Amino acid sequence: MTACGSSDEDSSDDAGSSTEESTGTGDADDTETPQETEDEPIDAADLATEAVINTSEGSVTVELFPEEAPRTVHNFLGLADGSKAWDGQEGDTPLYEDVIFHRVIDGFMIQGGDPEGTGMGGPGYQFEDEFSDDLAFDRPYLLAMANSGPNTNGSQFFITVEPTPHLTGMHTIFGEVTDADSQAVVDAIAGTETEPGDKPVEDIVIESIDIN
Template structure:
């Protein structure tokens, strides 16, 4: 299984340590989609200053996902702190698919309700530079994403 997810954003390089010990199914999905080129060109459609940056929807609207089935929740005890990567979902616990978010600040109110699958080990400055908005006027983009 892959150890890292390497993102090239239009704002810089980001390296995410994958955590299969916390969420093996989600890590497998993220790596599979990344290595298939699914995330290449996808925007961060929701970036809230002091909270999080959300992407992973190929439609750029927040309403889309991959053609793969939704994932069973793998909620864990890992805290949602700055740099943590977690899966976005609807109000249904088992609805995560391809969308994810990176915490820009501590968000402990999310703990135990969303699946943490990784943590940024370098490049938070690039994440911090993403244009803010819901959606941003000129959203930041993932140029390439690869798991290795």
């Protein structure tokens, strides 16, 4: 459903492209995916500010930005702990449990969070972008939402490994990997061997996400 854009400034309009020029999702049916509406306002003060993405390659601690992107952080946390409903959910199973990084481009980003593992899946809803003047893709290790165009956020996310300024204003930034050990895990994932289409040869699994 979503991808994160491109590694060069002449980014492609094809959100499902397998080149470095695309960071969006590949969902061809975005027009049929309903926009989610929140019944109650989200209080950023009530949201966690740290999460740990446990992967088959090691753990990645991310600092979250609820003040700048409250709805996006709320969505991420709900899909991480199973409290937010998503299409295909069994019981209170978290969406971010045993899903893969389905798209990895060395020198650009790692992308995961698709329950189908194809780049075409999502939670069954979309929600609006949240952009902050205080956040830009001016440094590596930023956590952001993948999408297939404006206001098509779902469950897929990516972490950059280089500054990608051309993505500013296109993808919601909602966190950052700040500690060296976690950054090393991200770099290791980014450097993994991939097949055509940027899928790792050996699955790199998001086993769970812990909320701190």
